[in-house]
Amino acid sequence: MMESRRKHSVAMRIIVATIVLSLCIIASVSLFYSKLGQELKRNRTDTLSAVASLKVDQITKWREERISDATIIAGASMMQSLIEQAQYESGGNQAAGEMATFLAFMKQQYGYTKIEYFVTGTGRKELTAGVQYVDELLEKAATERKVVFSDIYQEGGPSGEEPRISVIVPFSSSSISLGMLHFQIDPRHFLYEFIQTWPFASRTAETLLVRREGNEVVFPNALRHRKDTAIPFRLPLDTMDLPAAMALHGVTGVVEGLDYRRVPVLAVIRPIPHTQWFLIAKIDRDEIFENIKPVMDIMLTFVFVMVLIFALIVIIIWQRESSRLTVERRRDELEREVLEQQYDYLTKYANDMIFLMDADLRIVEANDRAVEAFGYTRDELVTMTLKDLFIEQHCAGFDLQYGSPEQDRGWVYETVTHRRDGSSFPVEVSARHIKRGDETFYQAIIRDITERQRSRQKLLVSEKRYRELFDTVKSGVAVYEAFDDGNDFLINDFNRAGETIEGKTRDDIIGKRVTEVFPGIKDFGLFEVLRRVWKTGRSEYFPEAFYSDALHGGGWRENCVYKLPSGEIVAVYDDITERKCAEEDLKRLNEELEARVIERTSELEKANKEMEAFSYSVSHDLRAPLRSIEGFSRALLEDYHGILDDQGKDFLGRIRKASQSMEILIDDMLRLSRISRVEMHHEKVDLSAIANEIAEDFQNNSGGRRVDFVIQEDVLAVGDAHLLRLVMENLLDNALKFSRNNPEARIEFGIGNDTGKQVFFVRDNGVGFDMSYSNMLFEPFQRLHPRDEFEGTGIGLANVKRIIDRHGGSIRAESREGEGATFLFSTDG
Amino acid sequence: MEAKKILLVEDNPDDVILTERVLKKNNINNELQVEKDGAAALDYLFGTGSNAGHDARPLPSVVILDLNLPKISGLEVLREIRSHDQTQNMPVVILSSSKEEQDVADSYRLGADIYIRKPLDVGKFAEVIQQFGLRGPELSGHLPERRDLK
Numbered sequence: 001m002m003e004s005r006r007k008h009s010v011a012m013r014i015i016v017a018t019i020v021l022s023l024c025i026i027a028s029v030s031l032f033y034s035k036l037g038q039e040l041k042r043n044r045t046d047t048l049s050a051v052a053s054l055k056v057d058q059i060t061k062w063r064e065e066r067i068s069d070a071t072i073i074a075g076a077s078m079m080q081s082l083i084e085q086a087q088y089e090s091g092g093n094q095a096a097g098e099m100a101t102f103l104a105f106m107k108q109q110y111g112y113t114k115i116e117y118f119v120t121g122t123g124r125k126e127l128t129a130g131v132q133y134v135d136e137l138l139e140k141a142a143t144e145r146k147v148v149f150s151d152i153y154q155e156g157g158p159s160g161e162e163p164r165i166s167v168i169v170p171f172s173s174s175s176i177s178l179g180m181l182h183f184q185i186d187p188r189h190f191l192y193e194f195i196q197t198w199p200f201a202s203r204t205a206e207t208l209l210v211r212r213e214g215n216e217v218v219f220p221n222a223l224r225h226r227k228d229t230a231i232p233f234r235l236p237l238d239t240m241d242l243p244a245a246m247a248l249h250g251v252t253g254v255v256e257g258l259d260y261r262r263v264p265v266l267a268v269i270r271p272i273p274h275t276q277w278f279l280i281a282k283i284d285r286d287e288i289f290e291n292i293k294p295v296m297d298i299m300l301t302f303v304f305v306m307v308l309i310f311a312l313i314v315i316i317i318w319q320r321e322s323s324r325l326t327v328e329r330r331r332d333e334l335e336r337e338v339l340e341q342q343y344d345y346l347t348k349y350a351n352d353m354i355f356l357m358d359a360d361l362r363i364v365e366a367n368d369r370a371v372e373a374f375g376y377t378r379d380e381l382v383t384m385t386l387k388d389l390f391i392e393q394h395c396a397g398f399d400l401q402y403g404s405p406e407q408d409r410g411w412v413y414e415t416v417t418h419r420r421d422g423s424s425f426p427v428e429v430s431a432r433h434i435k436r437g438d439e440t441f442y443q444a445i446i447r448d449i450t451e452r453q454r455s456r457q458k459l460l461v462s463e464k465r466y467r468e469l470f471d472t473v474k475s476g477v478a479v480y481e482a483f484d485d486g487n488d489f490l491i492n493d494f495n496r497a498g499e500t501i502e503g504k505t506r507d508d509i510i511g512k513r514v515t516e517v518f519p520g521i522k523d524f525g526l527f528e529v530l531r532r533v534w535k536t537g538r539s540e541y542f543p544e545a546f547y548s549d550a551l552h553g554g555g556w557r558e559n560c561v562y563k564l565p566s567g568e569i570v571a572v573y574d575d576i577t578e579r580k581c582a583e584e585d586l587k588r589l590n591e592e593l594e595a596r597v598i599e600r601t602s603e604l605e606k607a608n609k610e611m612e613a614f615s616y617s618v619s620h621d622l623r624a625p626l627r628s629i630e631g632f633s634r635a636l637l638e639d640y641h642g643i644l645d646d647q648g649k650d651f652l653g654r655i656r657k658a659s660q661s662m663e664i665l666i667d668d669m670l671r672l673s674r675i676s677r678v679e680m681h682h683e684k685v686d687l688s689a690i691a692n693e694i695a696e697d698f699q700n701n702s703g704g705r706r707v708d709f710v711i712q713e714d715v716l717a718v719g720d721a722h723l724l725r726l727v728m729e730n731l732l733d734n735a736l737k738f739s740r741n742n743p744e745a746r747i748e749f750g751i752g753n754d755t756g757k758q759v760f761f762v763r764d765n766g767v768g769f770d771m772s773y774s775n776m777l778f779e780p781f782q783r784l785h786p787r788d789e790f791e792g793t794g795i796g797l798a799n800v801k802r803i804i805d806r807h808g809g810s811i812r813a814e815s816r817e818g819e820g821a822t823f824l825f826s827t828d829g
Numbered sequence: 830m831e832a833k834k835i836l837l838v839e840d841n842p843d844d845v846i847l848t849e850r851v852l853k854k855n856n857i858n859n860e861l862q863v864e865k866d867g868a869a870a871l872d873y874l875f876g877t878g879s880n881a882g883h884d885a886r887p888l889p890s891v892v893i894l895d896l897n898l899p900k901i902s903g904l905e906v907l908r909e910i911r912s913h914d915q916t917q918n919m920p921v922v923i924l925s926s927s928k929e930e931q932d933v934a935d936s937y938r939l940g941a942d943i944y945i946r947k948p949l950d951v952g953k954f955a956e957v958i959q960q961f962g963l964r965g966p967e968l969s970g971h972l973p974e975r976r977d978l979k
Contacts, residue, residue: 620897623926628843631948635850638951667928 004328011321015314022310029303033296040288041266045254048268051199052281055207056270058194059279063272066167066185067147073106073115074169074181113164114184134166134182141168141180151211151276152187152220154232163187163220163232192221195279204265204284210244211277212237217244225261235260243267247278256285353446356434361385361442373448375420386444389417414449425450471496480514480569482534489514489530492568501575520549526559526571533561534569544576556580608677619670626666629659668799671726672780675802680720687760688715690728691749698736706743707736712750715760719827723803730796731762731823737790739766739820754824765820769813777813800825833890834862838870838906839924840898844947848893848924851949862889867901870894871909874916888919894941896925896932904935911940922957924949 103115118138133153141148150166167183185191195207206224210217219233226233239245241257247269259265259282267282289296347354353370357363366381374381374389410432418424431444470477476498480489491514494506509517514527521527524547529540539562548554555577563569633656637649644652688711695709717724732747739745748763769777769784776784780798804811807827815821835852839845845863852861864870872878874888892910896903903923910916923936923944936944943957 620926624841624844627926627948628841628847631843631847634948635847639850 008321011317015317018310018314022307025303025306029299036292044266044283044288045268048281048283051207052268052270052279055194056272056279059272062190063149067149069110070167070169070183071147074171111189112183113186116182118180137166137168138180141170145170195221202283202287204287206282208280209277210247210280212248217242217248223260233260243269243280243282247280355386355444357386357442359440361387390415426453473497476501476573478571480530486531486534491517518549520547529561530569533563537563544580611677615670615673619666622666623663626659626662630656672799675799680723680806682718683721685717685719685721685724687717687728688713690725691732694729694732708746710748715751717827719807727800727803730800734796735762735764739764742766757826759824759826761822761824763820763822768815768817768819768821770817771815774813833887834860836889836892837861837863838898839895840865848949851951851954854951855955866899867903867906870906888916891920891922893922893924896923896927904939907939907941
């Protein structure tokens with residue numbers, strides 16, 4: 001707004017300045033112009049005056065000369081005698097003739113148009129010249145006995161009316177009482193010429209002779225500028241702006257007027273003495289200003305242009321201002337409209353109830369929300385006062401509140417209001433005065449604070465809860481506040497657990513600086529953490545560190561530090577001295593254990609190696625004697641075949657078999673022990689492939705025995721390939737062995753389901769076994785069939801079990817005697 | 830021409846008798862030189878130690894070598910045999926009770942010609958003889974891959 005006003009005044013100033021400037025220019029130019037004009041006029045006036053004076057002198061002189069001439073001639077004695085003689089008839093003609101000749105001669109000499117004489121008395125000619133005017137002159141001359149110089153008059157001549165001036169000289173002689181000589185002059189000779197010459201070059205200047213004739217101004221001589229008009233030129237006498245008229249009215253000197261062309265002129269009027277004539281020397285105004293006209297024109301043009309420009313500037317600025325003002329006005333209008341709309345919108349859709357009341361608190365207006373909240377209709381509300389909505393007991397302070405009209409700021413208070421249906425709810429009332437015109441109203445904005453109160457309540461409860469927690473929690477909680485820009489911290493709060501840990505009371509330490517209460521805090525490292533958390537707002541865990549100071553023995557502490565929204569720093573900590581000790585002990589124990597384990601392992605490895613060597617040599621040493629027994633038994637059988645009887649052969653045969661069994665046993669035992677010791681390499685093992693190989697091998701070497709193998713493809717297990725092969729060999733060999741009495745032997749291998757778990761199975765339809773002894777199946781050396789029916793050491797399945805165990809798997813068997821057996825196993829639990 | 834001997838390096842007397850029997854059964858009647866340990870075997874072959882001073886006798890046509898020997902082991906003896914020029918190409922038969930694959934592998938690696946497991950079977954041995962052309966008193970069979978040294 002201010003901006004606009006300033007702009008406006010600036011614009012106005014510019015306009016004013018422009019106008020003033022142009023006015024100044026115009027004024028000064030005008031001033032200059034007029035001054036110049038005056039100067040020029042004066043100049044010219046002088047010239048004109050000079051010329052006029054000159055001319056007047058000239059004319060006067062000429063007049064006097066003419067009079068003088070006429071007088072002289074008239075006075076010539078010869079003249080007189082002639083005239084006398086001429087009176088007499090007797091020699092009169094001769095005298096007349098001589099007279100005539102003389103006069104003719106004079107006429108020629110002096111350029112008169114006519115010379116005539118008149119004699120009174122006898123024989124006179126009539127005192128009439130034939131022209132009335134002349135007659136009058138004659139009369140006058142006769143009466144006054146003086147020379148009469150006439151005015152200019154017209155007389156008919158060879159070429160029409162011509163101007164004439166008469167000079168009449170009366171004379172008398174001895175014999176003539178009165179005679180008159182009349183000399184007539186054509187003023188066009190000399191007189192007019194005087195007048196019409198201008199001493200210096202000028203375009204418009206002229207001198208004029210003017211005389212009066214009745215009601216007219218007469219210009220006897222030719223007009224410079226009107227060559228074609230009738231001479232003399234006449235104008236009405238009452239042409240007041242005509243210098244000639246002015247002259248005839250008695251004005252002399254310098255005048256300005258319009259000449260016979262109605263052109264503005266500067267004129268000097270001089271009377272010509274002894275005559276009725278006036279001399280006017282005039283020059284056109286235009287000529288005066290002629291020289292300076294171009295300059296003046298340019299200047300005028302310039303001024304005109306300047307003024308035009310200024311005018312344009314003024315117009316432009318004016319227009320801009322005016323349009324800007326329009327825009328602004330429009331904008332202001334819009335703003336106001338918007339504001340009004342907003343207000344309406346707010347009151348209509350406000351979430352709070354808005355009431356407008358008169359001075360008596362009677363409700364005048366209520367917004368939609370009010371209607372909705374209180375349950376009354378608008379019409380009902382308008383009949384009520386605000387008091388009607390308030391609960392009785394709350395009205396006490398009511399009047400007090402509303403009574404003071406000077407409170408400009410408005411006031412806020414809480415109370416309880418009730419609805420139409422009687423239910424009540426707590427509110428916050430914000431009231432103020434409003435002036436509309438001359439009237440005072442109250443405006444109350446009422447907000448339902450049921451929620452707020454509920455929250456307040458919740459907050460109180462939460463506060464209490466927090467406080468209890470604070471004091472009952474087992475970890476110490478310290479609340480710090482940064483002080484001196486983080487260079488120290490004040491202890492704002494300290495919980496019970498903390499008191500216990502530190503052996504100080506809350507009251508002792510609250511409000512004190514942390515560096516004072518815990519002097520060792522910086523060395524401890526926690527101080528830095530407090531600062532960092534305070535600065536960055538990121539919580540930190542400060543793990544076990546040893547705190548000690550002069551007053552305190554020292555202990556291990558563990559801290560969690562974080563920043564509250566309020567800016568306070570909270571440290572939750574525990575005394576972990578005990579734990580620390582326990583940890584140390586544990587660590588030590590662990591280390592000892594580790595050492596022991598390493599020791600034990602190396603011992604074990606050593607034992608293993610020894611075992612290996614031992615079993616190797618044992619088996620070797622065990623085998624040697626067996627070899628001998630076997631060897632020599634065979635040698636005996638072969639070499640002493642003839643000598644031995646059947647029984648002898650039979651005995652030797654049994655010896656051999658026994659030693660062979662022993663060898664197998666040794667092998668099995670060796671294998672069993674090795675299985676426990678050997679390193680397992682885990683990989684994916686294709687059990688189907690192994691089964692197929694074993695089956696193929698059997699078919700190739702079975703010597704005709706037909707067995708139906710049903711082997712599932714792509715059965716994979718994870719484990720030691722070599723050991724798993726042993727398992728498969730063992731199980732399949734067993735299956736083959738115990739089904740050899742069945743001509744339709746059928747052996748299956750694949751993946752099956754054993755109570756939800758996935759297992760591998762080997763099934764045969766051989767002789768089976770008694771399930772009641774199934775628990776012995778996997779024990780070493782246990783056999784469930786007589787040796788003469790089915791050979792075997794009883795180690796095979798023990799081996800298998802041990803291998804499966806080493807894989808972390810499990811194995812079990814199912815059977816029905818005479819129907820075969822199924823072995824189910826897995827390699828991974 | 831005197832028939833070459835066969836050197837048998839074996840510490841078990843029973844095994845000696847049994848081996849001798851098998852040889853006889855296969856008509857191999859060469860004189861058997863029995864040494865009871867690895868050191869003695871080497872002394873015999875190279876005229877060292879207890880055999881020092883004796884001329885290098887005609888070397889045996891074949892060495893039958895057990896692996897489990899006192900003093901110096903069979904594998905060591907084998908290595909020694911193979912590292913001396915005069916015995917480099919001598920046929921060596923390993924006769925061992927060990928079924929260990931490692932022993933078999935080592936034997937072949939160190940240059941044994943054949944590895945037979947004890948007990949020596951008459952029939953099996955016959956095959957071996959056939960295979961390696963060990964025949965008659967000369968017993969100068971050329972083993973397929975070996976050059977004749979003069």
